[in-house]
Amino acid sequence: MYLPRCRALVAVIAVLIFSLPSLAQSKAPSLTLAVDATEAPRKIFHARLTIPASPGTLTLYYPKWIPGEHAPDGPVVDLAGLKFTGNGQTLNWRRDLTDMYTIHVEVPAGVTTVEASLDYLSPAGERGFSEAASATARMTVVSWNQVLLYPSGWPADQITYRASLRLPEGWEFGTALPVASHSGNEINFQPASLYTLVDSPVIAGEYLKVVPLRPAGEYPPHEMDIAADSAAALDAPPEVWQDYRNLVSQAYALFGARHYRDYHFLYSLSNHVAHFGLEHHESDDSRVGEDGLVNPGERKLVAGLLPHEYVHSWNGKYRRPADLTTPDYEKPMVTTMLWVYEGLTSYLGDVLTARSGMWNPQEFREELAMTGAMLDHRPGRTWRNLQDTNDSAQVLYFSPPQWSSWRRSVDFYPEGVLDWLWADVIIRQQTHNQKSLNDFCKLFYAGPTPQPNQAPMVKPYTVDDLVNALNQVAPYDWRGFWHERLTTHAAHAPLGGIEGSGWRVVYTDTPSEMSKLAEQNRKSINAEYSVGLALRDDGTIVDAVQGMLAANAGIGPGMQVVAVNGRKFTPEVWHDVLKATKTASGPLQLLIENTDYFTTYSLNYHGGEMYPHLERETGQPDLLSDIVKALPAK
Ligand SMILES: [Zn+2]
Numbered sequence: 001m002y003l004p005r006c007r008a009l010v011a012v013i014a015v016l017i018f019s020l021p022s023l024a025q026s027k028a029p030s031l032t033l034a035v036d037a038t039e040a041p042r043k044i045f046h047a048r049l050t051i052p053a054s055p056g057t058l059t060l061y062y063p064k065w066i067p068g069e070h071a072p073d074g075p076v077v078d079l080a081g082l083k084f085t086g087n088g089q090t091l092n093w094r095r096d097l098t099d100m101y102t103i104h105v106e107v108p109a110g111v112t113t114v115e116a117s118l119d120y121l122s123p124a125g126e127r128g129f130s131e132a133a134s135a136t137a138r139m140t141v142v143s144w145n146q147v148l149l150y151p152s153g154w155p156a157d158q159i160t161y162r163a164s165l166r167l168p169e170g171w172e173f174g175t176a177l178p179v180a181s182h183s184g185n186e187i188n189f190q191p192a193s194l195y196t197l198v199d200s201p202v203i204a205g206e207y208l209k210v211v212p213l214r215p216a217g218e219y220p221p222h223e224m225d226i227a228a229d230s231a232a233a234l235d236a237p238p239e240v241w242q243d244y245r246n247l248v249s250q251a252y253a254l255f256g257a258r259h260y261r262d263y264h265f266l267y268s269l270s271n272h273v274a275h276f277g278l279e280h281h282e283s284d285d286s287r288v289g290e291d292g293l294v295n296p297g298e299r300k301l302v303a304g305l306l307p308h309e310y311v312h313s314w315n316g317k318y319r320r321p322a323d324l325t326t327p328d329y330e331k332p333m334v335t336t337m338l339w340v341y342e343g344l345t346s347y348l349g350d351v352l353t354a355r356s357g358m359w360n361p362q363e364f365r366e367e368l369a370m371t372g373a374m375l376d377h378r379p380g381r382t383w384r385n386l387q388d389t390n391d392s393a394q395v396l397y398f399s400p401p402q403w404s405s406w407r408r409s410v411d412f413y414p415e416g417v418l419d420w421l422w423a424d425v426i427i428r429q430q431t432h433n434q435k436s437l438n439d440f441c442k443l444f445y446a447g448p449t450p451q452p453n454q455a456p457m458v459k460p461y462t463v464d465d466l467v468n469a470l471n472q473v474a475p476y477d478w479r480g481f482w483h484e485r486l487t488t489h490a491a492h493a494p495l496g497g498i499e500g501s502g503w504r505v506v507y508t509d510t511p512s513e514m515s516k517l518a519e520q521n522r523k524s525i526n527a528e529y530s531v532g533l534a535l536r537d538d539g540t541i542v543d544a545v546q547g548m549l550a551a552n553a554g555i556g557p558g559m560q561v562v563a564v565n566g567r568k569f570t571p572e573v574w575h576d577v578l579k580a581t582k583t584a585s586g587p588l589q590l591l592i593e594n595t596d597y598f599t600t601y602s603l604n605y606h607g608g609e610m611y612p613h614l615e616r617e618t619g620q621p622d623l624l625s626d627i628v629k630a631l632p633a634k
Contacts (some may be wrong), residue, residue: 028158035147036166037204038185040140040400043122046081047147053086053107053114059152060116063145063198063329064101068278068316070324070335071394075131075146076100079252081119086111101330103149114293120147125274129397130201130285132274139171139205139227141268141285145198145329155327156195157455163189163197164495172208174225176200176264176282196455198329199280199317203227203266205255211241213248213265220449221262222248228269229290236293246630247307251314252629254352256442258449259318259456265306269293277305279312281456297517303358304367308349314445315348316341322460335393339386339486340466343416345426348441350417354628361628365614366514368421368498368624371414372505373612375493379546380408386415387486402557405528415494417487421627422497423470424483427502427622428634430474438631444469465522501624504617509609510578525571529610531588531603535561539569541592554602555592562598563591575609582608 029052036046051058064074082359084091084105091114096102105114122140126133130143142165150159167173167185177200178190192200213222224244228234244265252258260282266286275285286309288302321337354364375381389396389411396410424437444466450456463482470478485494495505507529511519519525524542525535532548535541539561544551561569564577566589581588587602616622 016568019304026153026356028160029151030160030162031150033144033148033161033163033197034166035142035144035163035633037140037142038166038168040122040135040168040204041137043124043135045120045122045147047118047120047144049116049118049149051114051116051149051151053105053111055107055109055111058105058107058114060103060105061152061328061330062101062103062149064099065326065331065333066145067199067327067329068280068312069129069397070333070338071397072332073131073398074101074290074329075120075123075130078121078123078131078146080121081117083117084114085115090541091552093372098328102152114480116149118147118149119445120519126272128274129276130274130278132276134273136229136270136272138229139203139228139268139270139273140489141266141273141287142202142426143198143285144201148194148197150194150328150485152330156198156329157193159194160191161194161197161229162191165189165202167204168206171204171206172210173202173204174208174210174223174227174266175202176260176262176280177202193455200283201266201280203268203284203285205236207231211244213241219452220258220260222265223263224265224267226265226267226269227295229272230306232293233269233290233294240293240299243356243358244306247310247352247358248634249633250352250355250630251307251310253633254348254355254438254441255314255445257314257446259445259447260313261450261452261454261456263310263313265310267293267306269280277309279316281313281317284309284312298521300359300363300514301517301521304349304353307352307356307358308345311345311348311352311401314441316347317458318447318456319445319459319461322462325460333394336387336390336496337463337480338390338393338410339412339416342410343412344420346413346416347420348437351627355630357630361625363514364510364628365503368417369505369512369612369614370515370518371417372493372495372498373507373529375411375415375418375568376505376547377532377548378405378408378493379491380404380406380409380489381493382489384408385487385489386412386419389415390486401534403543405543405578419496420497422480422485422494422500423478424627425497425500425623426476427470427474428626430476433626435473440470440473441470457505498614498624499617499620502617502620502622503614503624505612506615507610507612509582509611511609511611512613515611519571526611527574527578527609529612530607533606535574539574549603549605550590550601553603554599555590555601558595559592559594561590562593565589566591578609 032050062076064072093105122135134141163198165187180190207228209226211224263284265287269290271290273287286305323334353359385454467478523537527533531550532545533550534543541559544555588605590601
């Protein structure tokens, strides 16, 4: 969605990809946008815009397709208080009858500027992405796409906004958006394109910690801007900051280039905002619980988030699938290549998490074992191939956890870890360890660092570009490899990369440390690989894996286990009884409540608990340990 400028080579690609403005002879519009966030704690934002106009119909859009969310989930339902005036008169408007994000304003003769005012009703619900809860009593993240309209007819990078933001008294802020002036709680930003504005959210709060990640004066600068619901949540031990410094240097060692003027990790620590990560070219909007930095266990569980979003600055923002490179937020995004955009990012994010020290090699392997096991128990693979999880991403992002083993979900994330590990292993094998996916990264993501006065650029790619680059690193049937990965309906997960790297997935009755942490901190019980049930710690069944024992007996999602072998359900009772099935002579008896009715199910199960681990494949070289070793830092 970014129209690159000033570079002849990229301009050629851009002309092919972007539709030209319909009013090419007119000057691209310049708007002002004043956002009042002083009422963020009560979850309402006010905005005023001035929009150049001429008599007739002025067509405005509210951003619909949100970059990085790969879906038409702009929160138009939360747009309220919309009013337009021109020369002091109220102007009539009507919503487009076939597109809820399009507003038509009637502009009378003599009016050259339309003033718009609107409110954004920031939700309290925590499920979702940037459109979900984003403001608490002590902090907020302002996503500009939620508080603006833009005129039709121009690509987002040609429309200029002069934005200002007013914060609650005493709140500090962090953002990658260049600031023109800052006085008290009022910030004036430098004029920026709509593209850059939407790509540059602002984090703000009463408790805001700024942590520089590179030496002062070095270009480009890197910092963390962390807002929390308490001062105590920011008080992480020194090694945490060192890990993030390592992340910056390990990413540079991997890619050999940077494509931003400045990078800001915007990190929200709150139990009252939605938890997710959203990438931007020069920042990321990542949100975890309030104890995400100070609780060592929680820190391990969320460790992969910032590395993932940071990788996106290269993979997703700088290099972007051509069919996701749209000119504005109205044109639909096509998501056929998320297996690269998200899949490769998931793999590289995990690898960088280990290389920067946030996971040790054992923790990396435990995560990988969990990924392999989960995908190996997804019978939905037999009807929905990996390509279809890409193609239907815009609906799968909003699918519930119930039935996920049969529906599948946005599996191109975890399956990308397995597939790109496999690709990494193939390159290492084909080149006798002379090359690796690191070489592909240096080749595919090469390019100059933008100067301080240049917006970052986008270099779109196709499957052909990807296959050609892989072949330059190591000649191989890459097209055939990816075709098989994307179209197979095999019942089992692609574990060739794990096996080729010298390891295999095994199951024991002892949970790994990462499995244990996930169960404790997420209040869940993983019995998917034994009887085929995913449970919450109150016995509620989240999923019953199709084809496994519990599902075959008639148990399904939404039911609740109330007793196990005649004893009231607790997580401890569950684990004890399941473990004892190995030596028990009778069946496992589950008393289950289903919509107010109770039924006892007997499962003839004697396998004990089943938790995944990686075990060394003797005789095979241990490529996995090489992969997670830190690179010589730059
Ligand atoms: Zn991502």
